[in-house]
Amino acid sequence: MLATTTLWYVTRGSGVVALVLLTASVGLGVLTSLRVHLARWPRFAVTSMHRNLTLLTVVFVAVHVVTTVTDSFAPIHLQDAVVPFLSPYRPIWLGLGTVAFDVLLALVVTSYLRHRIGVRMWRGVHWLAYVCWPVALVHALGTGSDARSGFLVAVSIASLALVALAVLARLAAASGRPRVRLASVVATLAVPIAIVGWYQIGPAKHGWARRAGTPAGLLRGRRARVSAGLVATSGTVSPPRSFRSYATGAVRQGQSANGDERVSVRLRLAGSPHGALRLELRGTPSGSGVSMSQSGVSFVPATTRAVYLGSVTGLQGNDVLATVADAAGDRLLLELQLTLDQGSGKASAIVYGSTPEAENAG
Numbered sequence: 001m002l003a004t005t006t007l008w009y010v011t012r013g014s015g016v017v018a019l020v021l022l023t024a025s026v027g028l029g030v031l032t033s034l035r036v037h038l039a040r041w042p043r044f045a046v047t048s049m050h051r052n053l054t055l056l057t058v059v060f061v062a063v064h065v066v067t068t069v070t071d072s073f074a075p076i077h078l079q080d081a082v083v084p085f086l087s088p089y090r091p092i093w094l095g096l097g098t099v100a101f102d103v104l105l106a107l108v109v110t111s112y113l114r115h116r117i118g119v120r121m122w123r124g125v126h127w128l129a130y131v132c133w134p135v136a137l138v139h140a141l142g143t144g145s146d147a148r149s150g151f152l153v154a155v156s157i158a159s160l161a162l163v164a165l166a167v168l169a170r171l172a173a174a175s176g177r178p179r180v181r182l183a184s185v186v187a188t189l190a191v192p193i194a195i196v197g198w199y200q201i202g203p204a205k206h207g208w209a210r211r212a213g214t215p216a217g218l219l220r221g222r223r224a225r226v227s228a229g230l231v232a233t234s235g236t237v238s239p240p241r242s243f244r245s246y247a248t249g250a251v252r253q254g255q256s257a258n259g260d261e262r263v264s265v266r267l268r269l270a271g272s273p274h275g276a277l278r279l280e281l282r283g284t285p286s287g288s289g290v291s292m293s294q295s296g297v298s299f300v301p302a303t304t305r306a307v308y309l310g311s312v313t314g315l316q317g318n319d320v321l322a323t324v325a326d327a328a329g330d331r332l333l334l335e336l337q338l339t340l341d342q343g344s345g346k347a348s349a350i351v352y353g354s355t356p357e358a359e360n361a362g
Contacts, residue, residue, distance in 0.1 A: 008071055008305050011067040012146060014061075014063040018061045018064055019136060019137065021057040022057045025129075028049060030167060032050050054107065054111075057104065068081075073305065075087070080094060082098065084098035089214065090142065092142070093143040094143050096136075107129055111126075133163060137159060137195065138195060142203060149307070164188055206325065206327075206329045207327075240303065243271075244350065244353075245272065245274075245353075246269075247349045248346070248347070248349075249265065249267035249346075249348070250346060251346070253342060261283060264278070264281075267347060267348075275303070276298075277300075279296075280296040280297070281295050295315075297309070299334065306330070308330075320334075320336040331356055333353070334353050336349045337350045
């Protein structure tokens with residue numbers, strides 16, 4: 001379980017890093033085409049960094065692919081990294097990632113063969129970078145389990161803004177027919193708007209995992225068979241229902257940029273279903289605590305590795321009530337009896353979990 005959980009985190013992390021690096025590479029590519037340079041940073045240095053960033057992107061994409069294929073949680077195979085739209089797991093959105101990977105490989109290979117294939121063919125292939133990047137972004141939002149997390153949303157918005165501004169700057173400096181330039185500007189603005197609109201009606205909505213094409217067995221928590229050399233299992237792992245677990249971790253308290261108090265509690269569950277639980281509270285100081293105005297709760301049980309997100313629904317002293325839900329729409333009610341030591345920064349809790357159905361039955 002620990003090994004597969006680690007693979008899952010590496011897969012998510014390497015995918016986000018690859019997206020950030022690809023964004024930076026596209027931005028530098030635009031600067032290179034504009035012949036931008038700094039007083040202490042000549043144009044050849046910008047070109048060199050652009051090339052190295054692209055290679056580093058390929059490295060992280062390779063890590064992303066290898067860990068995704070190695071992890072047995074989802075039915076994704078090595079051929080799915082090369083041939084798009086064949087995987088039974090979210091075929092369209094995973095397939096877009098495969099397309100982006102294939103295009104990225106073509107860009108790297110043709111860059112090394114530039115002097116043999118000619119500048120015209122190299123430049124024609126290089127234009128595919130403008131297709132590769134939005135396709136990779138849609139893949140990240142459509143396939144990733146963190147599509148509704150604030151961090152990934154912030155990264156996506158920043159990436160959209162950076163690339164759009166860079167392309168608009170290139171169009172402003174370019175010469176050519178006004179109608180063609182105007183059409184290019186409209187397309188440059190339309191793509192981010194289309195992606196944001198699709199996100200709002202797609203990955204941002206509950207139930208996206210089912211609509212995206214996640215196999216029904218995974219939605220029910222069914223575990224994939226263990227790879228060769230290990231004991232194969234055909235049982236299922238259901239989403240957490242009623243449980244009671246002791247948890248330990250750390251607490252941090254400080255002020256945010258607007259002066260509000262911020263309390264962050266990170267816990268690891270010692271008992272079933274194990275996993276990680278994080279609690280964020282913001283508000284005005286009240287005695288030794290915080291009068292809450294904003295909250296956020298995330299829970300990742302180790303048994304299913306689904307990401308549950310939600311907020312605090314009740315707070316009295318160190319007793320916390322929260323409601324969270326995963327991408328499939330399964331909800332959990334959490335009750336925490338916290339013990340916080342601000343001096344040492346240590347935290348512990350007794351965590352109770354139940355489904356709304358179990359609460360209503362009780």
